[in-house]
Amino acid sequence: MKHPRSRPAAAAKAQRGPRRAHDSGAIRPQRSGKASDGLWLWGTHAVQAALANPARSVLALLASKNAARHLPQGHGFTSAAPQEIAALLPEGAVHQGLALLTRPLPLAPLEPVLQRQSGVLVMLDGITDPRNFGAIMRSCAAFGATGIITQTRHMPPQGGVLAKAAAGALERVPLIGVTNLARTLEALADAGWFSIGLAGESRTPIDAALRDARKLCLVLGSEGKGLRPNVTRHCSQLARIPIDAGMESLNVATAAAIALWETRKGHSPGRD
Numbered sequence: 435m436k437h438p439r440s441r442p443a444a445a446a447k448a449q450r451g452p453r454r455a456h457d458s459g460a461i462r463p464q465r466s467g468k469a470s471d472g473l474w475l476w477g478t479h480a481v482q483a484a485l486a487n488p489a490r491s492v493l494a495l496l497a498s499k500n501a502a503r504h505l506p507q508g509h510g511f512t513s514a515a516p517q518e519i520a521a522l523l524p525e526g527a528v529h530q531g532l533a534l535l536t537r538p539l540p541l542a543p544l545e546p547v548l549q550r551q552s553g554v555l556v557m558l559d560g561i562t563d564p565r566n567f568g569a570i571m572r573s574c575a576a577f578g579a580t581g582i583i584t585q586t587r588h589m590p591p592q593g594g595v596l597a598k599a600a601a602g603a604l605e606r607v608p609l610i611g612v613t614n615l616a617r618t619l620e621a622l623a624d625a626g627w628f629s630i631g632l633a634g635e636s637r638t639p640i641d642a643a644l645r646d647a648r649k650l651c652l653v654l655g656s657e658g659k660g661l662r663p664n665v666t667r668h669c670s671q672l673a674r675i676p677i678d679a680g681m682e683s684l685n686v687a688t689a690a691a692i693a694l695w696e697t698r699k700g701h702s703p704g705r706d
Contacts, residue, residue, distance in 0.1 A: 472537045473593045476529035483602030484534055485509055494535035501531025527594060538592040541611035548625040552648040553580035554697050559615055559665050560656035561686060564590040568599025569687035575603035577694040586611035619668035627651050631661050631669035634683055640696050643673035652693050657686050
């Protein structure tokens with residue numbers, strides 16, 4: 435039986451504010467008190483991207499001696515040993531000497547997206563694994579997707595696991611939370627968006643399904659279950675990614691990356 439770890443000194447120091455800073459304009463962590471007041475992000479890419487995002491609140495920033503050298507100027511931090519930082523995070527978290535206590539980013543509204551004249555959206559149906567979700571966000575950033583639509587109640591926490599898998603994309607790709615995906619697909623269709631649901635049973639290869647539509651939404655379901663029936667019915671068309679017959683399916687994050695790449699391969703919708 436594992437004994438609970440005692441609260442390290444770094445947590446107490448973080449509440450009192452940074453011990454040192456790069457300059458007098460450094461941001462001091464707020465006196466948040468407990469991790470329950472926010473969520474931890476960790477790792478070089480995730481933390482640096484979050485600090486560069488003006489929409490981010492900084493409740494506490496912990497940095498080891500080596501990692502502190504790579505922090506952007508103007509940010510105060512609390513010096514902490516790597517083991518102190520590790521004690522605040524989930525077991526096995528690869529923090530690289532950096533941890534940021536922050537609050538979730540606000541979700542983006544759907545209405546401005548409906549009014550866009552072009553773009554590529556990714557809709558996620560039942561994808562709750564934060565590593566897959568973060569990897570999909572990374573692909574969305576890499577291929578210039580407009581945003582990700584998902585059900586608010588099924589969205590994984592915007593915490594360190596998702597942020598590290600996203601490698602900074604959590605700060606760049608808008609997350610659009612909706613209540614009902616089927617009704618959202620209806621609203622998108624009414625606004626001129628063409629939606630393609632990825633389904634292994636479809637006979638149409640994705641490259642054939644892609645059109646010259648300037649507004650495209652790729653719809654992906656969870657691994658194993660795939661798209662739910664009501665979501666499937668509301669897609670404009672279904673398509674599959676051709677793979678070897680010896681393999682049953684692809685990881686959903688891999689499928690998203692391939693589908694997004696296909697939108698850039700001569701069938702790309704126009705972008706604003």
